[in-house]
Amino acid sequence: MTPPPRSAIRPGLTVDIVQKQDQPTGKLTRGVVAQLLTRSPTHPHGIKVRLTSGQVGRVQAVVGQDAAG
Template identity: 60%
Template structure:
């Protein structure tokens, strides 16, 4: 499993676990498929920011579940 800190590892439609802004303190993860990649830089230490297809939720990728 990849940790989601490199933009090149993430593709649209991929199943990922993200942490939403409201869940950053608790660390609760939300699972969904990537609709859009929002971070422009090639690397981010807290995870690449994405929007999920499910309910258009936005958060940072913590775990990439499929390749």
């Protein structure tokens, strides 16, 4: 599964991320994007984001749209 590009991710979207400590197991955490931290258009391990909960990780999949989208 290829992680989505930066253009597909924006604040307010619900996404699944893998946090640094969960990389060996691949455990996903679901949350709402608060901020994009990776500036490049793509990254082989996923675009790094901060969730509204404060957790930081790399996006593996976009789950849902925000209310405005």
